[in-house]
Amino acid sequence: MAAPVKQNKLIRWIDHRLPVFTLMEHELNEYPTPKNLNYWWNFGSLAGIMLVIMIFTGVFLAMAYTPQKDLAFDSVERIMREVNYGWLMRYIHMNGASFFFIVTYIHIFRGLYYGSYKTPRELLWMLGVVILLLMMATAFMGYVLPWGQMSYWGATVITNLFSAVPVVGNAIVTWLWGGFVVDNPTLNRFFALHYLLPFVIVGVVMLHLAALHQHGSNNPLGIDRKGPQDSIPFHPYYTIKDLFGLGVFLLFYAAFVFFWPNLLGDPANYIPANPLQTPPEIVPEWYFLPFYAILRSVPNKLLGVVMMFGSIFILFLLPWLDTSRVRSATFRPIYKWFFFVLIVDCVALGIVGAHRPEGIWVVIGRIATAYYYFHFLLMMPFVGWFERPRPLPTSISSAVLKGGGRLAGAGATMEKP
Amino acid sequence: MGAIGTVSALWPFFASLSPARDTIAAGAPIDVDVSTIKPGQQITVVWRGHPIFILHRTPDELKMLQEAKDTGLLRDPDSQQPQQPSYAANWHRSLKPEHLVLIGVCTHLGCIPRLEAAPGGDLGANWPGGYFCPCHGSKYDLAGRVFNGVPAPLNLPVPPYNYIKDNLMRVGENPPGINFEISEIEQI
Ligand code: HEM
Ligand code: FES
Numbered sequence: 001m002a003a004p005v006k007q008n009k010l011i012r013w014i015d016h017r018l019p020v021f022t023l024m025e026h027e028l029n030e031y032p033t034p035k036n037l038n039y040w041w042n043f044g045s046l047a048g049i050m051l052v053i054m055i056f057t058g059v060f061l062a063m064a065y066t067p068q069k070d071l072a073f074d075s076v077e078r079i080m081r082e083v084n085y086g087w088l089m090r091y092i093h094m095n096g097a098s099f100f101f102i103v104t105y106i107h108i109f110r111g112l113y114y115g116s117y118k119t120p121r122e123l124l125w126m127l128g129v130v131i132l133l134l135m136m137a138t139a140f141m142g143y144v145l146p147w148g149q150m151s152y153w154g155a156t157v158i159t160n161l162f163s164a165v166p167v168v169g170n171a172i173v174t175w176l177w178g179g180f181v182v183d184n185p186t187l188n189r190f191f192a193l194h195y196l197l198p199f200v201i202v203g204v205v206m207l208h209l210a211a212l213h214q215h216g217s218n219n220p221l222g223i224d225r226k227g228p229q230d231s232i233p234f235h236p237y238y239t240i241k242d243l244f245g246l247g248v249f250l251l252f253y254a255a256f257v258f259f260w261p262n263l264l265g266d267p268a269n270y271i272p273a274n275p276l277q278t279p280p281e282i283v284p285e286w287y288f289l290p291f292y293a294i295l296r297s298v299p300n301k302l303l304g305v306v307m308m309f310g311s312i313f314i315l316f317l318l319p320w321l322d323t324s325r326v327r328s329a330t331f332r333p334i335y336k337w338f339f340f341v342l343i344v345d346c347v348a349l350g351i352v353g354a355h356r357p358e359g360i361w362v363v364i365g366r367i368a369t370a371y372y373y374f375h376f377l378l379m380m381p382f383v384g385w386f387e388r389p390r391p392l393p394t395s396i397s398s399a400v401l402k403g404g405g406r407l408a409g410a411g412a413t414m415e416k417p
Numbered sequence: 418m419g420a421i422g423t424v425s426a427l428w429p430f431f432a433s434l435s436p437a438r439d440t441i442a443a444g445a446p447i448d449v450d451v452s453t454i455k456p457g458q459q460i461t462v463v464w465r466g467h468p469i470f471i472l473h474r475t476p477d478e479l480k481m482l483q484e485a486k487d488t489g490l491l492r493d494p495d496s497q498q499p500q501q502p503s504y505a506a507n508w509h510r511s512l513k514p515e516h517l518v519l520i521g522v523c524t525h526l527g528c529i530p531r532l533e534a535a536p537g538g539d540l541g542a543n544w545p546g547g548y549f550c551p552c553h554g555s556k557y558d559l560a561g562r563v564f565n566g567v568p569a570p571l572n573l574p575v576p577p578y579n580y581i582k583d584n585l586m587r588v589g590e591n592p593p594g595i596n597f598e599i600s601e602i603e604q605i
Contacts, residue, residue, distance in 0.1 A: 153552075156526070156527045157526040157527060158526075159527075160525075160526040161526065163526075163527075163604060169604070170603075170605070174435070174436060175434055175435050176434075177436075178434055178435065178436055178437070179436050179440045179466065180436065180440075180444070180465050180466050180467070181466035183440075183466060185436070185437070185440065276461060276468050276529070278528040278529040278531075278551060279551075280551050281552075295553075296553050296554075296568070299566060299567070299568055300570075301525060301568055301569070301570045304568060356554070357553055358554065
């Protein structure tokens with residue numbers, strides 16, 4: 001146990017009774033981290049900071065917001081016009097949802113590229129997928145709160161997904177709504193849950209971190225740390241790197257909040273909800289578009305819903321679908337290309353989701369949906385079997401000191417002959 | 418024993434989310450004067466929070482319905498699925514052929530389809546006229562029957578209704594002697 005923490009008398013007194021300082025010391029100062037982490041490793045801490053920002057602004061918004069169908073829309077407008085700095089809090093929260101998803105998606109693709117879901121980090125990965133699902137539920141319910149046209153019709157379409165469940169589907173939907181249409185009871189419960197779920201996310205994040213600290217971070221080479229020469233303490237090396245990344249990130253985030261606060265939103269949500277008129281087009285927020293595209297690409301209702309949810313649930317199986325034991329795509333010449341094609345595929349799905357399901361968009365949507373499933377269900381297991389990975393470096397140190405992954409050849413442990 | 422206790426303790430919480438008594442009570446029938454609806458015209462009224470379409474079909478449109486029945490373009494041309502009361506399970510899906518009464522809620526995911534009565538146009542040269550749902554492109558004919566190859570699985574539902582006078586329609590109440598509950602509809 002490092003000494004400096006225990007020098008102050010008060011700190012010693014507290015730590016003896018409640019070892020918070022020992023814990024901090026252990027998790028930050030002594031916590032050994034691979035010394036070769038690149039900037040893709042910044043996005044985890046950014047996601048954590050986004051969660052804090054969302055909770056903080058959300059609590060203040062809730063103090064001025066009214067969850068009642070005749071008052072909700074006006075209360076949000078009042079936040080925008082009358083409440084001091086209400087516009088700021090709403091714009092931080094509203095754009096915060098988008099930036100939270102950007103950061104989280106990058107964080108997930110980082111994991112896909114560097115194989116962070118592979119043993120011994122399966123549960124760490126699965127907890128991450130749980131967080132993603134909770135985030136989606138939270139964002140969906142938050143979007144309903146301003147009670148604009150998109151809020152209302154988005155809520156109608158998404159809750160109706162459950163009517164696809166055989167036999168009890170309609171009963172489930174009525175139960176979710178607390179009525180026969182999306183109405184005041186729905187708004188009320190969504191507000192209660194929108195307030196609650198972020199704190200549930202905090203809980204799962206704690207578990208996510210506990211699982212992370214069990215084996216430590218993965219790294220760009222995807223090989224285990226072999227000894228102290230491969231690690232540096234988290235603090236101050238990565239605290240400072242994370243803070244620098246945060247600064248750059250906040251520049252982008254603030255640019256949106258102050259200069260283009262409504263760029264990512266749909267103008268139709270500034271029209272109060274009208275249960276008797278569906279807007280000409282219902283489009284979800286951008287971060288749901290790829291999933292919406294999958295839903296619309298399948299001409300069968302039940303199957304469409306199953307494939308949409310399946311596209312996320314499939315991530316739970318990833319540690320077992322990927323048969324390669326090499327973690328980092330740097331050493332996987334074939335998988336690496338499929339990874340980039342998957343990114344293109346997801347972006348394509350996102351673009352399809354923003355267009356009416358007509359003509360060429362239907363065709364692209366179907367191909368992209370099929371490819372998404374092909375990637376996880378067929379490509380992953382098969383490429384893992386027949387791909388011949390490039391030789392891995394003997395240690396993080398050897399690769400880092402000789403400068404770059406290329407010379408990894410030196411004394412390689414071949415995963416597969 | 419423990420399981421029974423837990424389930425009974427959780428039941429009130431689960432049940433509290435179901436529609437409350439006043440929500441259920443708000444479903445009383447409504448009367449509509451249909452004499453003002455001109456042929457080709459449609460009005461929308463609200464019953465139980467749902468838009469109810471009342472369309473006055475022209476003789477031409479009715480003729481097309483009978484032809485459409487045999488074209489094989491429809492998923493359920495003979496109204497076999499329980500999407501309507503028995504008295505609307507006919508080729509025009511209504512009591513009187515000219516008046517079509519529908520719950521205007523797409524059976525895919527609940528958007529409100531819009532009337533596109535004119536054949537052809539944006540919806541393609543072979544569009545016979547009907548309802549188009551803007552959300553995910555589901556199509557129905559002028560009897561609310563769903564076309565093949567669209568995401569919606571079922572015909573648009575017909576609510577219980579009757580005529581209490583020649584031109585006075587009551588939505589939400591069956592003709593005398595018939596018991597049809599809206600909950601019998603497979604899906605709204
Ligand atoms: C995971 C974290 C969260 C996410 C992703 C999230 C997302 C959202 C979204 C997308 C909106 C709609 C913004 C708009 O279009 O106006 C919203 C609104 C709202 N959220 Fe959150 N939120 C989170 C946490 C919270 C928390 C913890 C609270 C309260 C304690 C909260 C309170 C509110 C309120 C009152 C509104 C309505 C006001 C408005 O629409 O701006 N949120 N949220
Ligand atoms: S809700 Fe009508 S097509 Fe999806």
